[in-house]
């Protein structure tokens with residue numbers, strides 16, 4: 001019986017990468033497979049390992065594929081390009097609509113204004129919002145090494161699945177393994193260059209995308225966004241516990257929509273209650289970063305691609321985002 005592709009893929013799935021505790025296809029990707037009667041050619045991409053381990057891996061694969069009855073075996077193993085990113089920070093909330101994307105966008109720009117090299121990755125693959133918030137409508141190009149060049153706006157390199165799909169309004173319904181693959185590609189296959197910070201804007205809930213970011217990307221820190229009200233606080237606590245379980249330090253909690261500033265009279269009202277963000281940080285022993293007001297201009301800026309921190313006016317919101325960026329720089333500088 002001729003060799004079957006599934007037999008070879010099964011071997012790839014059940015072979016450990018020497019020097020790691022991971023299977024070949026959980027850390028690596030299959031780039032090509034060609035089976036012609038008893039001839040097998042495969043090409044895989046894995047994270048960098050030592051020459052010795054690479055030799056071992058080739059030998060193991062060779063022996064296992066030979067046992068299937070293959071007579072000519074050609075194994076090509078390439079290394080994934082290592083990203084040169086100092087701090088990867090995921091922005092999470094648990095509850096949807098509390099302002100993760102707004103906060104990610106404005107903090108990224110504020111960090112860039114402080115002279116840092118910054119990127120943002122929109123990991124909300126079901127409803128990517130960053131292209132609109134950054135006011136980007138073009139599509140990224142691919143360079144000669146087949147790597148995606150991020151689009152740059154306000155000094156920040158931006159990548160989002162929203163760039164790859166046709167319309168912002170078409171919902172993307174992807175599950176499990178596809179979600180994982182898409183997020184890994186948005187990280188691995190992008191020419192980020194050297195970065196001080198890569199912020200990852202997570203989708204709401206602690207689902208597949210959040211898990212992938214925490215398990216498959218070299219995440220260094222988390223930031224939690226919440227509104228002051230109880231329902232948001234409960235969900236934010238879940239997100240915070242997810243970071244703690246994965247042993248990822250949380251830089252702090254940001255309370256968004258803390259109070260409304262009336263655009264007419266300047267009076268402030270605590271629409272969503274009071275103190276939720278401080279409560280989470282106290283209960284979990286993580287810093288409280290700041291409170292951000294609910295302002296009509298912030299929403300408008302998000303909708304028309306001119307985020308609050310790029311406004312020419314010296315608004316309170318702008319000052320707060322710049323203050324948060326400074327705190328982030330301070331607490332990550334020891335690295």
Ligand SMILES: Nc1ncnc2c1ncn2[C@@H]1O[C@H](COP(=O)(O)OP(=O)(O)OP(=O)(O)O)[C@@H](O)[C@H]1O
Nearest residue numbers: 096097098099100101102204293294295298299302
């Ligand atoms: N401080 C603020 N003042 C005014 N509007 C705000 C503020 N923060 C967020 N918004 C607005 O609230 C809406 C939701 O914000 P955003 O998209 O940032 O939330 P999200 O947590 O990323 O949502 P999702 O869970 O859907 O990803 C947007 O229209 C945004 O412009």
Ligand SMILES: [Mg+2]
Nearest residue numbers: 100101124129
């Ligand atoms: Mg969002």
